[in-house]
Amino acid sequence: MHKALVIAPNWIGDALMAQPLFTLLKRLHPRLTIDAIAPGWVAPVLERMPEISRVVATDLAHGKLQPLERYRLASVLADEGYDAAYVLPNSLKSSLIPWLARIPLRIGYKGEQRYGLLNVRHANPRKDERAPMVRHYAALAFAPGAKLPEALPTPRIDADLNESARVFARFGLDLRVPLVVFCPGAEFGPAKRWPPGHFAQLAQLVRRSFPYAQMIALGSGKDGALAQQIAADAPFVRNLCGQTSLAEACALLARANAVVSNDSGLMHVTAALRRPQIALFGSSDPRHTPPLSDQAHVLWLQLECSPCFARECPLGHTRCLNELMPEHVFANLRNILLTQR
Numbered sequence: 001m002h003k004a005l006v007i008a009p010n011w012i013g014d015a016l017m018a019q020p021l022f023t024l025l026k027r028l029h030p031r032l033t034i035d036a037i038a039p040g041w042v043a044p045v046l047e048r049m050p051e052i053s054r055v056v057a058t059d060l061a062h063g064k065l066q067p068l069e070r071y072r073l074a075s076v077l078a079d080e081g082y083d084a085a086y087v088l089p090n091s092l093k094s095s096l097i098p099w100l101a102r103i104p105l106r107i108g109y110k111g112e113q114r115y116g117l118l119n120v121r122h123a124n125p126r127k128d129e130r131a132p133m134v135r136h137y138a139a140l141a142f143a144p145g146a147k148l149p150e151a152l153p154t155p156r157i158d159a160d161l162n163e164s165a166r167v168f169a170r171f172g173l174d175l176r177v178p179l180v181v182f183c184p185g186a187e188f189g190p191a192k193r194w195p196p197g198h199f200a201q202l203a204q205l206v207r208r209s210f211p212y213a214q215m216i217a218l219g220s221g222k223d224g225a226l227a228q229q230i231a232a233d234a235p236f237v238r239n240l241c242g243q244t245s246l247a248e249a250c251a252l253l254a255r256a257n258a259v260v261s262n263d264s265g266l267m268h269v270t271a272a273l274r275r276p277q278i279a280l281f282g283s284s285d286p287r288h289t290p291p292l293s294d295q296a297h298v299l300w301l302q303l304e305c306s307p308c309f310a311r312e313c314p315l316g317h318t319r320c321l322n323e324l325m326p327e328h329v330f331a332n333l334r335n336i337l338l339t340q341r
Contacts (some may be wrong), residue, residue: 001029001032001083001084001105002029002031002032002033002081002083003032003033003034003035003080003081003082003083004025004032004033004034004035004082004083004084004085004086005034005035005036005037005077005080005082005084005085005086005098005101005103006018006022006034006035006036006037006052006085006086006088007036007037007085007086007087007088007089007094007095007097007098007108008036008037008038008039008042008046008088009042009088009089010039010042010089011042011187011265012041012042012045012246012265012266012268012269013263013264013265013267013268013289014088014133015038015042015045015046016045016155016157016265016268016269016271016272017133017134017137017155017268017289017292018088018137019049019051019153019155019156019157019272020134020137020138020152020153020154020155021086021088021137021138021140021141022034022049022051022052023051023153024138024141024152024153025051025086025141026051028141033053034051034052034053035052035053035054035055035056035080035082036052036054036055036056037055037056037058037073037097038055038056038057038058039057039058039059039060040057040058040059041246043055043057044245044246044247044250045157045246045250045269045272048157048158048159048250049157049158050158056073056077058073065093066093067096070093070096070097070100071100073097074096074097074098074099074100074101075100075101077097077101077103078100078101078102080101082098082101082103083103083104083105084103084104084105084106084107085097085098085101085103085105085106085107086107086108086140087106087107087108087114087118088108088137088140089111090108090109090111090112090124091111091112092111092112092113092114092117094111095108095111095114095117095118096117098117099116099117105119105120106118106119106120107120107122107140108120108121108122108140109121109122109123109124109140110122110123110124111124120143120144121144122139122140122144122145123144123145130285130288131288132287132288132289132290133288133289134152134154134155134292135148135152138152154292154293155268155271155272155292156272156274157250157269157272157273159250159251159254159255159273160251160254161254161255163247163251164251164252164254164255166251167244167248167251167252168251168252168255170248171216171238171240171243171244171252173214173216173252174214175255177212177213177214178210178212178213178214178257178258178337178340179213179214179215179216179252179255179256179257180206180210180213180214180215180216180256180257180258180259180260180333180337181215181216181217181218181252181253181256181258181259181260181261181270182199182202182203182215182216182217182218182227182230182237182259182260182261183217183218183219183223183259183260183261183262183264183266183267183270184196184199184217184219184223184226184227184230184241184262185219185220185222185223185226185241185262185264185266186262186263186264187220187222187264187265188284188311189283189310189311189312190311190312190313190318191282191283191308191310191311191312191313191318191320191321192262192263192264192281192282192283192284193226193262193282193321194262194280194282194321194324195321195322196226196227196229196230197229197233198321198322198324198325198326198329199217199230199234199237199260199326200229200230200232200233200234200237201233201326202260202326202329202330202333203215203230203233203234203236203237204233204234205326205327205330206330206333206337207234207236209334209337210337213257213337214238215234215236215237215238216237216238216239216240216252217230217231217237217238217239217240217241218240218241218244218249218252218253218266219241219242219264219266220241220242221241221242222242223241223242224239224241224242226241227239227240227241240252249266249269250269250273253266253269253270253273253275254273254275256270256275256276257276257336257337257340258275258276258277258278258333258336258337258340259275259276259277259278260277260278260280260329260333261277261278261279261280262279262280262281262282263279263280263281263282263284263286263289267279267291268289268291268292270291270293270296271291271292271293271295271296272292272293274293274295275295276295276336276340277291277293277295277296277297278296278297278298278299278329278332278333278336279291279296279297279298279299280299280300280321280324280329281298281299281300281307281320282300282306282318282320282321282324283306283307283308283309283310283311283313283320284307284309285306285307285309286298286300288307297332297336299324299328299329299332300320301319301320301323301324303319303320303323305319305320306320
């Protein structure tokens with residue numbers, strides 16, 4: 001096999017957890033070239049992966065079939081000479097482009113009964129047998145049912161320090177001063193979001209012990225209201241949610257002294273950049289989607305009702321996050337910052 005196409009996941013975190021698959025493919029096929037098709041909001045992460053040669057960023061809408069747009073893209077890709085396609089999302093529509101492009105091997109999970117569209121189909125795991133997402137994707141490098149190596153590569157993306165310097169300058173940040181980043185968002189829903197009030201209390205604790213530290217909030221435009229709530233109680237926290245591109249957010253995270261985030265795409269970006277972080281888990285499970293970094297500290301109360309994997313707390317109290325107190329998070333954050341003095 002000399003050339004492969006990856007249909008990337010629709011979420012930043014999932015794309016990063018798929019990177020070990022790309023590393024394994026390169027190890028198994030040393031001369032392999034890997035291209036990827038990815039949504040525009042995910043493409044900057046894939047562009048920073050050394051295993052990926054080219055990324056085709058699309059504006060295909062999430063949840064829509066858009067057959068004409070997929071046919072046009074497949075027509076362009078049909079002449080690229082791909083030997084195989086790895087379809088990482090489980091949807092039927094995600095498998096259309098490789099099939100329309102007549103790529104000989106089309107590999108993925110059974111998903112939405114994609115008979116014919118995929119011709120190498122791995123069995124879907126049962127919900128009570130959830131493997132870590134890294135292992136779920138990595139299995140696609142091997143034949144269906146094959147045993148995976150115990151040790152898998154970890155996600156790693158490259159950081160350009162010159163780019164970081166430019167982005168710091170753009171936002172008036174000082175590279176010589178410690179930077180603490182808060183990531184208050186989580187695309188999936190409120191059951192994965194630590195309360196803004198807790199973030200604000202944490203910021204106040206940081207301010208008292210480390211008055212010289214810079215603090216910013218990062219995320220998408222959708223997270224702006226959360227960051228504004230934090231800044232209302234802690235006005236020294238700059239709200240940059242929605243003001244940076246994903247590439248710029250990566251550049252800032254690459255030079256952060258500490259990052260505090262929910263289980264989100266930026267959590268996985270931070271882990272792949274190997275920056276010190278505290279990852280806060282509520283309704284989701286760090287055994288399934290952990291930040292894969294020895295610089296990561298996971299905080300999870302592991303209540304009897306979690307993980308529920310729900311968007312909103314089905315019991316109406318969200319204790320799994322409300323009872324994760326700022327003082328406890330600060331004790332961990334303080335240790336991180338003290339080691340960098």
